[in-house]
Amino acid sequence: MTGPIAEEFAPAEESISWAESATSELDVLIRTFFKGDVAEIVVEFDPDTGENVQKLKFKAKIPKDFRRKVTEAINNARHSFDQSIFAARNVLGQRAAKSVYYPWAQNPTDLDGLLKARAIDPRLWDTIRAHEPYPTSDTYPGGDDLIRMLATIANNKHTVGLSVNGLIAETKFPSIVGGFVESLSVLSPRWDARKREAELARWKGNVQIDGEYQFAFVICLENTPLSKPVDVMLALRSFTQRAKTVCETIKAKCLKLTN
Numbered sequence: 001m002t003g004p005i006a007e008e009f010a011p012a013e014e015s016i017s018w019a020e021s022a023t024s025e026l027d028v029l030i031r032t033f034f035k036g037d038v039a040e041i042v043v044e045f046d047p048d049t050g051e052n053v054q055k056l057k058f059k060a061k062i063p064k065d066f067r068r069k070v071t072e073a074i075n076n077a078r079h080s081f082d083q084s085i086f087a088a089r090n091v092l093g094q095r096a097a098k099s100v101y102y103p104w105a106q107n108p109t110d111l112d113g114l115l116k117a118r119a120i121d122p123r124l125w126d127t128i129r130a131h132e133p134y135p136t137s138d139t140y141p142g143g144d145d146l147i148r149m150l151a152t153i154a155n156n157k158h159t160v161g162l163s164v165n166g167l168i169a170e171t172k173f174p175s176i177v178g179g180f181v182e183s184l185s186v187l188s189p190r191w192d193a194r195k196r197e198a199e200l201a202r203w204k205g206n207v208q209i210d211g212e213y214q215f216a217f218v219i220c221l222e223n224t225p226l227s228k229p230v231d232v233m234l235a236l237r238s239f240t241q242r243a244k245t246v247c248e249t250i251k252a253k254c255l256k257l258t259n
Contacts, residue, residue, distance in 0.1 A: 018072070051204050055198065080243045107140060180205045186200070
């Protein structure tokens with residue numbers, strides 16, 4: 001598409017492209033990182049219980065470049081939402097003399113108030129409402145907690161924190177060799193994000209345990225209000241895809257209204 005509409009929406013589309021590039025570059029960095037020597041199986045003594053504890057420990061440091069790429073992706077995607085609204089205002093009415101902003105809201109009622117307060121063309125309201133730019137709640141349908149959280153991170157200029165989440169995909173019952181055994185527990189591993197480890201077995205006595213574990217790691221967003229760890233790649237792809245969908249639908253609506 002060429003012409004005034006394409007020109008107006010070009011900045012938003014470029015921001016989305018930059019967000020996609022940063023996300024792809026981060027994906028390569030993460031895959032390369034996890035191919036290295038990042039974890040180990042160790043045995044530590046627990047003085048509180050008198051037990052030996054076999055653990056899977058993540059020993060590598062998350063590279064600073066990861067946060068830089070995450071921040072780049074989130075911020076560029078976030079800018080595109082505002083740029084799409086700005087472009088629509090220029091196409092459908094008087095060219096905007098100042099910035100206008102995408103109506104990130106707390107709930108549907110708040111959204112309606114923002115649509116009016118920000119002088120967004122009423123012909124775009126249904127298109128924007130369809131994207132439900134607010135968190136979920138028991139008091140109304142729709143919403144998206146992940147997308148709304150990422151927008152908040154970008155709006156508040158928060159530093160993006162990252163953590164590691166370990167996934168124990170499969171455990172084969174270990175061979176156990178030893179003499180006197182007072183107690184032995186082969187555990188269902190649960191990842192401790194703060195300690196960056198998972199306990200595999202506990203015992204008292206003279207025991208050697210050779211378990212076989214299949215595990216994987218993912219980089220997650222840290223200290224989010226969401227109930228479960230959020231895979232950073234899933235988060236970035238979801239946010240960028242929403243930015244693209246918002247841009248495409250608003251652009252299509254502008255094209256329809258001006259033909």
